[in-house]
Amino acid sequence: MLNDIFNILLPQISLAGFIILQLVLSMVLSPRLYRYARLISVLGISLSIILLSTVQTEPQYFAFKNSIMSDSYTLLFDFLILVCGFLVALLTRQHIKTIKGNAYTFQAILLCAIFGAMNVISANDFLTLFVLIELLSFSTYFLIASAKGYHSKEAAFKYLLTSAVSTGVFLFGVSYLYGITGSINLSQIYEIVMSQPPSIMYSISAIMIVLGVISKLAVFPFANWVIDVYKGTETSVLAFLSTIPKLAIFGILCRLLVFPLSNSFELTYAVAIIALITALWANTYAVKESNVKVILACSASANSSYVLLAACLVSVYNLSTVIFYLMCYVLMNIAAFAFLNICSDKHDMNAESFKGIFYNNHGLTGAYAFSIIALAGFPITSGFIAKIYLFTAIASSGLRFIPFLLALLILTVVALFYYLKILLPLFERCDKNTEVPVLTPVFSQKFVLVVTTAITLIIGIYPEKIIELCRFIAYNI
Amino acid sequence: MEKLLSIPFLIFMPLVVSMFVISPLFTKNEIVVRRFSKSVFGFHFLYSILMLAFFDPANPYTSQIHFFGLDWVQSVGIKFAFRIDNISMILVMLTSFVFLLSSFASKFNIRANHKFYYSMLFLLESAILGIFTSADMFVFFLFWELELIPAYFLIGGKWKGIEVKPTNISASGGGKWKGSETEDEEKRAQNSAIKFVLFTFSGSMVMLLGILLLHYYNFISNGILSASFTDINASRIPEYIQNIIAVCLLIGFGVKLPIIPLHTWLPDAHTNAPTPVSMILAGILLKTGAYGIFRFNYETLPDAFITIAPILAIFAIINIIYTAFVAYAQTDIKRIVAYSSISNMGLILLGLCAINRIGLSASVFHMVAHALVTCGLFMVAGIVYLRCKTRDINTLSGIAVVMPRLFGFATVIVLASIGIPAFAPFVSEILTILGAMQADFSDVLKFVSVFSLPLLIISSCYMLKFLHKSFFGELPAEFEKVNDITVHEFIVLASVLAGLIIFGIFPGTLLGMVG
Numbered sequence: 006m007l008n009d010i011f012n013i014l015l016p017q018i019s020l021a022g023f024i025i026l027q028l029v030l031s032m033v034l035s036p037r038l039y040r041y042a043r044l045i046s047v048l049g050i051s052l053s054i055i056l057l058s059t060v061q062t063e064p065q066y067f068a069f070k071n072s073i074m075s076d077s078y079t080l081l082f083d084f085l086i087l088v089c090g091f092l093v094a095l096l097t098r099q100h101i102k103t104i105k106g107n108a109y110t111f112q113a114i115l116l117c118a119i120f121g122a123m124n125v126i127s128a129n130d131f132l133t134l135f136v137l138i139e140l141l142s143f144s145t146y147f148l149i150a151s152a153k154g155y156h157s158k159e160a161a162f163k164y165l166l167t168s169a170v171s172t173g174v175f176l177f178g179v180s181y182l183y184g185i186t187g188s189i190n191l192s193q194i195y196e197i198v199m200s201q202p203p204s205i206m207y208s209i210s211a212i213m214i215v216l217g218v219i220s221k222l223a224v225f226p227f228a229n230w231v232i233d234v235y236k237g238t239e240t241s242v243l244a245f246l247s248t249i250p251k252l253a254i255f256g257i258l259c260r261l262l263v264f265p266l267s268n269s270f271e272l273t274y275a276v277a278i279i280a281l282i283t284a285l286w287a288n289t290y291a292v293k294e295s296n297v298k299v300i301l302a303c304s305a306s307a308n309s310s311y312v313l314l315a316a317c318l319v320s321v322y323n324l325s326t327v328i329f330y331l332m333c334y335v336l337m338n339i340a341a342f343a344f345l346n347i348c349s350d351k352h353d354m355n356a357e358s359f360k361g362i363f364y365n366n367h368g369l370t371g372a373y374a375f376s377i378i379a380l381a382g383f384p385i386t387s388g389f390i391a392k393i394y395l396f397t398a399i400a401s402s403g404l405r406f407i408p409f410l411l412a413l414l415i416l417t418v419v420a421l422f423y424y425l426k427i428l429l430p431l432f433e434r435c436d437k438n439t440e441v442p443v444l445t446p447v448f449s450q451k452f453v454l455v456v457t458t459a460i461t462l463i464i465g466i467y468p469e470k471i472i473e474l475c476r477f478i479a480y481n482i
Numbered sequence: 483m484e485k486l487l488s489i490p491f492l493i494f495m496p497l498v499v500s501m502f503v504i505s506p507l508f509t510k511n512e513i514v515v516r517r518f519s520k521s522v523f524g525f526h527f528l529y530s531i532l533m534l535a536f537f538d539p540a541n542p543y544t545s546q547i548h549f550f551g552l553d554w555v556q557s558v559g560i561k562f563a564f565r566i567d568n569i570s571m572i573l574v575m576l577t578s579f580v581f582l583l584s585s586f587a588s589k590f591n592i593r594a595n596h597k598f599y600y601s602m603l604f605l606l607e608s609a610i611l612g613i614f615t616s617a618d619m620f621v622f623f624l625f626w627e628l629e630l631i632p633a634y635f636l637i638g639g640k641w642k643g644i645e646v647k648p649t650n651i652s653a654s655g656g657g658k659w660k661g662s663e664t665e666d667e668e669k670r671a672q673n674s675a676i677k678f679v680l681f682t683f684s685g686s687m688v689m690l691l692g693i694l695l696l697h698y699y700n701f702i703s704n705g706i707l708s709a710s711f712t713d714i715n716a717s718r719i720p721e722y723i724q725n726i727i728a729v730c731l732l733i734g735f736g737v738k739l740p741i742i743p744l745h746t747w748l749p750d751a752h753t754n755a756p757t758p759v760s761m762i763l764a765g766i767l768l769k770t771g772a773y774g775i776f777r778f779n780y781e782t783l784p785d786a787f788i789t790i791a792p793i794l795a796i797f798a799i800i801n802i803i804y805t806a807f808v809a810y811a812q813t814d815i816k817r818i819v820a821y822s823s824i825s826n827m828g829l830i831l832l833g834l835c836a837i838n839r840i841g842l843s844a845s846v847f848h849m850v851a852h853a854l855v856t857c858g859l860f861m862v863a864g865i866v867y868l869r870c871k872t873r874d875i876n877t878l879s880g881i882a883v884v885m886p887r888l889f890g891f892a893t894v895i896v897l898a899s900i901g902i903p904a905f906a907p908f909v910s911e912i913l914t915i916l917g918a919m920q921a922d923f924s925d926v927l928k929f930v931s932v933f934s935l936p937l938l939i940i941s942s943c944y945m946l947k948f949l950h951k952s953f954f955g956e957l958p959a960e961f962e963k964v965n966d967i968t969v970h971e972f973i974v975l976a977s978v979l980a981g982l983i984i985f986g987i988f989p990g991t992l993l994g995m996v997g
Contacts, residue, residue: 384625394558400694415684418683418684434640468555472558
């Protein structure tokens, strides 16, 4: 037991220690000292990143009676989640200032969510997976509801209700699978399923499980929460919401699709159709919206659907493209939300209200525009490479999926339309009467924006090493 | 000497200059910006001439300078590779020349945001050169997409300035812009820029599908994970897949070229863009579509192109005839020129569809000839608009009296454009007829295509109508004080004319390179 902890769980345990520390401090310290909450979170996450070097990955390591595992794949995702967590924690400065009394609790829940997300990747049986997904989700509800005002509560409640339904669907699927195989352990299920001919019951259970898991990605049947949640949520929490759960869910989804659920052809088609409908819905919904947060919500949903299509056509090559796309995507997204975080006290999030902001804040707006261009998939950004790489994967999956690919490509054009809606007002000159605010970011916000944009640019120019890493990880799963 | 020449420098020099111009380090003084840009464009033109001097048309691939490659994304087989062959060389020269002309033309047309304007111009040049020289499909696509960003800003940007300070304008007739008029115009320009971007982007997405399929099927049928044009051997790809790929690619290029149902972005974009940008759009940007059809469909997928060519030839003929009639109905000078561009691009497409040496050389020759003609015509339209504040041929009249030098140039360029002998377009039109006659078309199609070319007579109708209505007749009082062309404009028009005459009298210089 202790051996297991020392071999693979040190980062998680240290993070748990910091969660307890934050909770204790929330009771002990006066609200006036709210500033240190963020510092402690950042410290905790940094320590976890350092402790990742102690994790044993070669060969695969199974702990706690096979319920948790670790290999290079989980290590990479843990690293990505921690890096995102680090950047998100840096962005929370303004938010905890408004909720002074609850600053330490907020940070504790943030760490909790990161803790949950890290473990979701490593889960090796459905019970552990269920508990950890719920840990991640419940933390997310509280994070969303943490902001003052009515909207955040409404958003959290909506998310809670949708998630509850999808959790039911997930459990339903797991119960079927248990009925077929008599096991909840992923490795055992894989062995049993591969030895049997594919059955319709198995396909139904697989589809149910996948549906339950992907509801967190804001895809089709459970998609409508995303609009209200993004509208009512604080920007730093959004930076969290659009990256970390996504990494965790895609991480576990790819593992599920590669191992226990790989024996179902119907599942592939079902997920491909879900991806297509999601892309259609998200891209067309955003066209008439003018709220930047909502547009980014739709963009998050649309991007999920692209990745989902590549992920459901299971192959090692596809897996490497999915990992690479996720990596690039989270960085672009954090950059965009970092900018929104900088302006959040001066703007309602209407796209038109950013008019002319470029002329007073060249660098910041330039970086923001760059990240939006990257999201739209234009060259010299990592977004371009990621899209090309992802689409090569879908194109190489056979002629059957070419219509899906064509539809996604056409929908990319629609996406360009709403990205332009965000981009164009930035550079529009406004008349003399309106005052364009001068943004005054603090160091940490600038740091996040600059670092994420720089990495987006660097990957866009020289992606080879990162792609090699992704291929290595994918071949080792 | 030969060691000094390198393709990366040729392509990325404008990109680096663009970064330099827009950076805060560079001066904001518009005169310095303008002169610096002009000299850089001039230097680039000289550099490309130098490249031409060391270029051996007989065996373009032997020399060191004609290839540059670097592994970029090995896992997908993408090489960051560039290669110059005969047609690329011609188009590189043309690009460099047209950008030089347009930088001269920019002096009076661009009145605000100089740094941004010239930086975008350099970026566009880099992107277009990248398209013409790339040796890898994905690199081609990269530059194809990259070109959209500067093109968007150049078409839709606010180059006229909100306030015009009379002291800053040395142009004759400047400083009379009214605020509301300008705003209205800028709104229109922005809308057409968005239209342009959305059209091209949707086309390029379909094209991307074609590229992805070509890449993948080349891999499974030939076992080479590569996207470079030389490694793609289409002959082993199943025929129906070749056809799917070819159609996907054609839709992408057809938006740019434009082929008739996909052309609606063009008249708006060309009309609402400032004059120097229209010159680049019509002169170079449309040629990227024709070049793409040549590089992908003609060279890389020859089997599918033989199947598709007769159908494409019908589209080309529709392009030629239909748009000529539409052009006749227009009253805006720039719209007339824009529609005539579509008509001429049909000619280029027909040359390609003939799939023989004469047709190919005709179409490349016409790319050059049409670029020169259309630059000249847009320049004339721009000059008239700058001074008379209108481009409507019904309002204009009699301006030959006050602008005799412009009238001279306009007459000669218009005559050249309708295919008078001794000018370049004449040669390419004759060659296209010859090419179509020798082509492997059915008799009916041959008949139609050969007889569609005399229908170019319609082009003389609309061109002469424009000349007649705007330059002859009574001179209204409001135009009495306009000045004739200035030195800058003279340089542009004279160099266009020189090019037209040189290639018209010695077509062998160019044709020799294509053959």
